[in-house]
Amino acid sequence: MIFMMLGGLLFWACLASLLPVLPAYVKDAGASDHEVGIVMRGFAIGLLLFRPKMGQLIDTRGRKAALLIGIVVAAIAPLLYALTTSTGMLLAIRIFHGLSIAAFTTSYSTLVADLAPAENRGELIGYMSLVNPIGMAIGPALGGYLHPLIGNQALFFVCSGLGVGSFLFSLMVQSTPVIAPPDTADNRPKLTAWHIVSHDRFRIPTFTMLSVGLAFGVLSVYLPLFVKQENFAMNVGLFYTMAAIASFMTRLVSGKASDKVGRGLFITVGLLCYMVSMIMLWAAQDVPTILAAGFIEGCGGGMLLPIMIALITDRCLAHERGRVYSLCIGGFDLGIFMAGPLVGFMAAWVGYRGLFAIAALVTLLATIVFITLSSKNLAYSLRFSLGKGRDLYALPKT
Known part of the structure; x- marks a missing residue:
């Protein structure tokens, strides 16, 4: 788990170092605001294309193979950005780059879930997920600081080096065994994408992740351009650093607390914070x-x-975790992808500020849906989402 955390830390630092500079790099290459949005959401296209396959690979071939695939792609992609300023090629590279998170995050989460005792699941997932805010604190600040000093090309090589370090640490990770499904044919239905996302257990979590992904997509693509347009005297990477510090602080306590009072309250509060x-x-x-x-x-x-x-x-079986994660968390990917065509084209009419207002409305809708539909009826949903009732869809803890 130490090697997992070290590898995860460098993986997220590798990705996050590009956040403050990549939209501007694409725009400086001659892309319009709309084309910047298309290129940046190419990452989400890659996520959508590759995450289901990675989920299947994780369940059938093991967790570590997908983990290493994601890290290798994260290390290669920055070098490919350095080779071209063509908008079309940058879009293709961005799609390829999406494979990195599709593989890494699904396999990392599944490994942690395999290791976590059911009674402390939220606590361990919270602690192991700290690699994300720490990496997201280091990466943008590093990218924003180095970019004026060394320029785009050298920064891409630095990002690639972080990916190589992540790969070396992750080689030392020992994978958990592949968990076979029950032998009885009646207990072995095929898990299609539609079966997962339409099931009562997973439909509202998927919709919630979709809404948050839409807001995050607006944020990640248009915040650097908003800061530049409004002439704010700041390193935009500091926004992500502040977000990472807050994320670190809340993950230290919220996971353990959710084991005691339930998951619903913290999801509701998280949605309100986004809004x-x-x-x-x-x-x-x-x-x-x-x-x-x-x-x-x-x-x-x-x-x-x-x-x-x-x-x-809590709501899925061990042998189906990779596929369920890939589809439910894939709602987040779809939201990032939709941020461009559904929201980004409005920038010419409502401006970047207007895009943030639209994202606020989306997260308000997600909050209302979660509070009213997260359990088997309205009464149970209200109790669960406010921390007053248990999750009726949770499977027995084994």
């Missing part, structure tokens, strides 16, 4: 407001994402 953060960005007139929005967004992500993984783990 407030988007409203603050819409209204921002100074740098402190933007940084405060980053902190609140980090609180939301620190509660919502790991506890949603714990919730999904």
Whole structure:
């Protein structure tokens, strides 16, 4: 688990180092705002294309193979960016780059779920997910600091080096055994994508992740351009650093607390944090407001994402974890992808501020849906989402 954490830390630092510079790099290559959105959401296209296959690979061939695939892609992709300024080629590379998170995050989450005792599942998932905020704190600050000093090309090589370090640590990770499904034919239905996302256990978590992905897609693509357009005197990487600090703090306590009071309350609060953060960005007139929005967004992500993984783990069997994760968490990928065509084209009419207002409305809708539909009826949903009732869809803890 130590090697998992070290490898995960460098993996997220590798990816996050590009966040402050890549949208501007694409725009400087001659792309319009709309084309920047298309290229950046190519990452989500890769996620959508590859995550289901990775989920299947994880369940049938083991967790470590997918883990290493994701890291290798993360190390190669920055070098490919350095080779071209063609918008078409950058889109293709961005799609390929999406394979990295599709493989790594699904396999990493599945490994942690395999190791976590049921009674401490939220706590261990929360602790092991700390690699994300730490890496997201180091990466953007590093990228934002180095870029003015060494330029695009050298920064891409630095990012690749972080990926190589992640690969070396992850080679030392020992995979858990592949878990076979029950032998009885009646207990072995084929898990199609539609079967997973349409099932009562997984439909609302998938929709929730879709909504948060849409908000995050707007944030990741258009925040650097918003800061540049409004002439805010700040390193945009500091927004992500503030988010990572807040995410770190909340993950330390929320996972353990969710084991005691239930997952629903923390998911509800996480959604509300996302909504407030988007409203603050819409209204921002100074740098402190933007940084405060980053902190609140980090609180939301620190509660919502790991506890949603714990919730999904509570509701699925061990031999189907890879496929269920790939589809339910894939809702987040779809949301990022949809941020471009559904929201990004409106930038010319409503501006970047207007995009954040739209993202706030989306997360408000997700909050209402989760509070009213997360369990078997309205009454149970209200109790579960406010921490007053148990999860009726959770399977027996074994």
